[in-house]
Amino acid sequence: MIKQSTLRFPFLLLLSLSWAAMGFGLAETRAGDLKLKTRLIWGTDEEKPKDKKLKEVENKLADKLHRFYKWTNYFEVSSTNVVLAANAPQKVAMSRKCELELKRVDDATIELKLVGEGKHVKTVRHPVKLLVQGEYFIFGGDDKEKYNDAWFVVISLATP
């Protein structure tokens, strides 16, 4: 008679491997391809305008923004999924004035270039590993047109 504990170990091993495969599959469609999500978020103390199509920011990200920043509400203005392959940089228009350029430098690093009103603002290189671990990379700043509001461009791993 086979002991129950003997069966449990291979089952847990298979389950772990499946989860790991699913996790990596979400991040990497092919070797070198990286599925990312870019979001433009508006930080404000105002209530949600009825005339605009705005989404509530997911709880995990909203909690982090509330922990770091002062604004009462964070609304998702736009969201774009990007498949970032090696040697294939992508440009994402976050708004009329804001553009994000993404590029894979190598297997371990991506390059993120923020362009505002046609002007280069900043380029950073960021480890892919941190995004795969579920971390967020954020460009943020004060809203020039509306006092006491802020904008955030959030880059994270795409979720299903």
Place this chain on the structure above:
Amino acid sequence: MNRESQLRLQRYLDDELAPAESREIAELLVHSEEAKALYTELQAIKDLVRGNELEHKLTESREFYWSKIAREIDRNQPAQTPAGRIRDFSWLRRWVLPFGGVAALAVLLAIALQVPFTLRSGLRLAEIPDIETTADGTSLISFRSESEGISVVWVDSH
């Protein structure tokens, strides 16, 4: 007789003059009573000194006496070497150490300028590697919170 003539007379007595000069002094001694008197006096002093010079007798053999001198020279030799070394070290201290200090300060300053603002301000936030910034009139603050899993580049255009 002037002093020069007196000295020449003494050299004549010691047989140190050239033949031509010796003939002149010999002529002088024939005609000058003063020169003759001085010569006689110098001759007497010379004989007196030669005949009464104290003889220094060594209490040990000649070889042992000189070997003691040689050992004393050798013993004093190392004492002079450290003095030379001290002089060399002084030169190093005077020139190399100040330049070394300035170089070390320059390196530390360069490193300090590389450290992002957030680290200098004491926040426990990791560096975000930026490779280029071109926007004018904006200041940028980069930080990362490992515990919160968030990396931020804040663009301040005010």
